[in-house]
Amino acid sequence: MLRFDNLTLGYDRHPALHHLHGHVAPGSLLAVVGPNGGGKSTLLKGILGQLKPLTGKVVCGVPRQAIGYLPQQSRIDRSFPISVQETVAMGLWRHCGLFGRLPRAQRLRVAAALERVGLERLAGANLDALSGGQLQRALFARLWLQESQLMLLDEPFSAIDNQTAEDLLDLLEEWQAQGKTVLAVLHDLEQVRHHFPEALLLARECIAWGPTQTVLSADNLNRVRTLHAGPDPEAAFCSRTPE
Numbered sequence: 001m002l003r004f005d006n007l008t009l010g011y012d013r014h015p016a017l018h019h020l021h022g023h024v025a026p027g028s029l030l031a032v033v034g035p036n037g038g039g040k041s042t043l044l045k046g047i048l049g050q051l052k053p054l055t056g057k058v059v060c061g062v063p064r065q066a067i068g069y070l071p072q073q074s075r076i077d078r079s080f081p082i083s084v085q086e087t088v089a090m091g092l093w094r095h096c097g098l099f100g101r102l103p104r105a106q107r108l109r110v111a112a113a114l115e116r117v118g119l120e121r122l123a124g125a126n127l128d129a130l131s132g133g134q135l136q137r138a139l140f141a142r143l144w145l146q147e148s149q150l151m152l153l154d155e156p157f158s159a160i161d162n163q164t165a166e167d168l169l170d171l172l173e174e175w176q177a178q179g180k181t182v183l184a185v186l187h188d189l190e191q192v193r194h195h196f197p198e199a200l201l202l203a204r205e206c207i208a209w210g211p212t213q214t215v216l217s218a219d220n221l222n223r224v225r226t227l228h229a230g231p232d233p234e235a236a237f238c239s240r241t242p243e
């Protein structure tokens with residue numbers, strides 16, 4: 001589904017993530033973990049094509065515009081006057097366009113998605129009237145309707161209650177069981193150990209990638225702690241020889 005060939009990503013030619021190699025098989029449920037500034041969101045931007053590689057490339061099994069993407073909640077504009085139902089219906093824009101009345105079949109799909117995430121009673125509420133957990137449920141419902149084969153989620157469970165996190169984790173596992181590929185940036189390592197079979201540990205480079213229990217070993221986590229995370233503003237353009 002995804003392949004990284006000697007991928008280096010950065011800003012103003014300063015690398016934030018160096019020389020990543022590897023592939024994500026279709027149907028993977030992969031947690032991307034690591035310290036603040038380790039390059040996790042940068043990797044998602046590289047996959048989405050929002051950031052051009054400094055070296056190497058990302059090979060993606062689906063067209064970029066067909067990737068399902070859930071940004072960090074802090075990047076969502078809630079002040080826009082739009083209802084929960086309308087927000088969720090945007091997941092169908094590829095089929096119906098962004099404006100205009102939805103046909104009955106699509107309205108039923110929106111209602112089913114709202115019910116699946118437990119928001120049917122809030123369908124008419126404005127987005128800014130939702131709690132953090134309710135907003136995340138609405139965004140998962142929108143993602144669900146997109147029916148993408150590849151989904152990228154950036155810190156989907158930060159600052160939300162445990163019950164919502166558990167419900168939404170069930171949904172991720174359901175998507176994986178349907179053969180979809182899911183990459184999620186996460187900070188809660190216990191959540192990763194319990195729900196994610198594979199993990200990618202990043203600290204400006206790949207520290208480990210594979211089965212979660214192996215990746216999250218004490219040795220690997222200690223190694224990450226001793227590494228400096230974040231780009232060095234004094235660093236020259238990356239000149240490391242590809243492995």
Ligand SMILES: Nc1ncnc2c1ncn2[C@@H]1O[C@H](COP(=O)(O)OP(=O)(O)OP(=O)(O)O)[C@@H](O)[C@H]1O
Pocket residue numbers: 011016034035036037038039040041042043229230231
């Ligand atoms: N638009 C940008 N311009 C310049 N530098 C950036 C930009 N976005 C991110 N960076 C830097 O790149 C590095 C990697 O950032 P990134 O957001 O990928 O980290 P992260 O692992 O997702 O961190 P966190 O867990 O804190 O969200 C950070 O040091 C950050 O300051």
